[in-house]
Amino acid sequence: MPHGWRTGVAIDVDDAGTIAAVTEGADGAGAERIAGHALAGMPNVHSHAFQRAFAGSAERGSGRSDSFWTWRETMYAFVARIQPDHAEAIAAYLYAEMLKAGYTSVGEFHYLHHAADGTRLGRPTEMAERIRSAARAAGIGLTLLPVLYEYGGFDARTPQERQHRFLMTPDEYVAYWDELATTMTGAGQERLGVAPHSLRAVAPEHMREVLEYVAARDASAPVHIHIAEQQAEVDDCLAWSGARPIEWLFAHAPVTPQWCLVHATHADDGELRLMADARVVAGLCPTTEANLGDGLFEAETFLAAGGAIGIGSDSHASVDVAEELRWLEYGRRLALERRAVLAGEGEPSVGGRLYRAALAGGRQAVGRAVGRIEAGARADLVVVDADHPDLAGVAGDEVLDRFVFAGARSAIRDVMAGGRWVVREGRHADEEAITQRYRTTLRALRS
Secondary structure: OOOOOOOOEEEEEOOOOEEEEEEEOOOOOOOOOOOOEEEEOEEEEEEOHHHHHHOOOOOOOOOOOOOHHHHHHHHHHHHOOOOHHHHHHHHHHHHHHHHHHOEEEEEEEEOOOOOOOOOOOOOOOHHHHHHHHHHHHHOOEEEEEEEEOOOOOOOOOOOOHHHHHHOOOHHHHHHHHHHHHOOOOOOOOEEEOEEEOOOOOOOHHHHHHHHHHHHHHOOOOOEEEEEOOOHHHHHHHHHHHOOOHHHHHHHHOOOOOOEEEEEOOOOOHHHHHHHHHHOOEEEEOHHHHHHOOOOOOOHHHHHHOOOEEEEOOEOOOOOOHHHHHHHHHHHHHHHHOOOOOOOEOOEOOHHHHHHHHHHHHHHHHHOOOOOOOOOOOEOOEEEEOOOOHHHOOOOOHHHHHHHHHHHHHHHEEEEEEOOEEEEEOOEEOOHHHHHHHHHHHHHHHHO
């Protein structure tokens, strides 16, 4: 709970899936008893759902210097084959996986807008609607972040042909956003935000126009942007503007706590201070950042400055809450050659500190009342099995330490999202049908 571990707690959930009351010292009469330790469900702050279908398919050396940029070529070749039905099947499978792994809501950074050749679909928002359908089918809470994507690089570089299905003009974007806003009210399991793809892919004046337009219609809309993920991006930004990416952003954009700066891998000390002081969320994706060879975010510096973090699975090389948190700590151990780097003053438990920090930052980043077991929050619960071998006889923050560093995903027993049990005894409620559709889709894409 927000004030620590408690036993004998009754959680009342209303018909809308919201926690109506939390009562300590309850006797449990007439209540369903949770079979283990209950955690607030984790928000996944950064997802590209379609990329789940080619996870593990870009792991062959090319005989040159492999990097994010060579991986991106593999991604472009794969994405050219994805049709609306494929996108929905992949997302539904991914979202069911997320729930089984302990994520109960997701920020979907959605830029797969058009047909493969860039042709506008008959219903422009069809691909986004497929994401919404997948989230509803799986039962996960969704913050949909439609992406403004214009260019192939800094200086309004001409996009590659394979990027055409991502592209929108600002006018197209606001019409697209308005169409989604008519059916997404911000209540219940859905939320609509805004996502300029990156500084390299959006003209500064267009980013400002779109942000002003959205803010006039929803002043609290979450804002997500990729930034400073690779050193090459930092170098290109310096050549373009004379400033580093995060430095430039703070000088030219209305950055507020509604913003999630995704990756921020190559932030220097001054930029980390800017982020911490502004209370923006650093959207960290350690397994993807490791998979792509991006580098290591200086989490200890950022947290010590009071910075807020969230975690995401991004390209879905791994879909596992515990693994993201574990590698956030392990990356710093390897870099600094010491242990318990991300323990905090007064918070000696690394697992406990990281889990709570990611809940708080995740709640902020997805713009929904999640990540807390309290009245008014969404009823999102992750139950880790108290009888799991790695949790036998364990209590308090040691549960989180063992969950993150030993028991991991196999300890998750039941998951509730929006007041509904979507996972029981490790199985998703609609696992067979969702998995079969994904299997059929993957075979079609690889045939």
